[in-house]
Amino acid sequence: xxxxxxxxxxxxxxxxxxxxxxxxxxxxxxxxxxxxxxxxxxxxxxxxxxxxxxxxxxxxxxxxxxxxxxxxxxxxxxxxxxxxxxxxxxxxxxxxxxxxxxxxxxxxxxxxxxxxxxxxxxxxxxxxxx
Numbered sequence: 001x002x003x004x005x006x007x008x009x010x011x012x013x014x015x016x017x018x019x020x021x022x023x024x025x026x027x028x029x030x031x032x033x034x035x036x037x038x039x040x041x042x043x044x045x046x047x048x049x050x051x052x053x054x055x056x057x058x059x060x061x062x063x064x065x066x067x068x069x070x071x072x073x074x075x076x077x078x079x080x081x082x083x084x085x086x087x088x089x090x091x092x093x094x095x096x097x098x099x100x101x102x103x104x105x106x107x108x109x110x111x112x113x114x115x116x117x118x119x120x121x122x123x124x125x126x127x128x129x130x
Contacts, residue, residue: 040112044095044105045077054098069100 041054043061050061050073065073070082077090081100090096095105 040115041098042095042108043073045090045092046105048092050075050077067096067100068098071096071100
């Protein structure tokens with residue numbers, strides 16, 4: 001009887017550990033997806049105007065926006081990082097991600113296209129399985 005109880009306790013403990021590890025993978029995936037979304041969402045200077053690309057929609061920037069890292073982006077293309085008091089200016093063709101990283105807008109757009117292609121390929125594979 002003692003062996004049976006120990007075996008059941010061990011089985012329950014094992015299931016708890018396995019279940020916890022699967023939950024951690026889901027949290028990691030969710031965090032990675034959120035990080036990728038933050039990289040794809042950005043504000044870009046194009047044709048002398050600031051454009052906001054968020055969740056696949058593009059609109060003109062009409063008010064000051066605060067990014068995830070505390071950076072503030074103003075309508076005129078200037079931005080101020082949270083840590084510094086120095087105002088900087090986005091140049092034509094530059095973009096700033098929601099995480100506050102300034103990069104080349106064309107590079108961001110290429111990354112978005114790659115992501116869309118991967119997503120479409122994954123959807124096609126899943127459709128084939130069905």
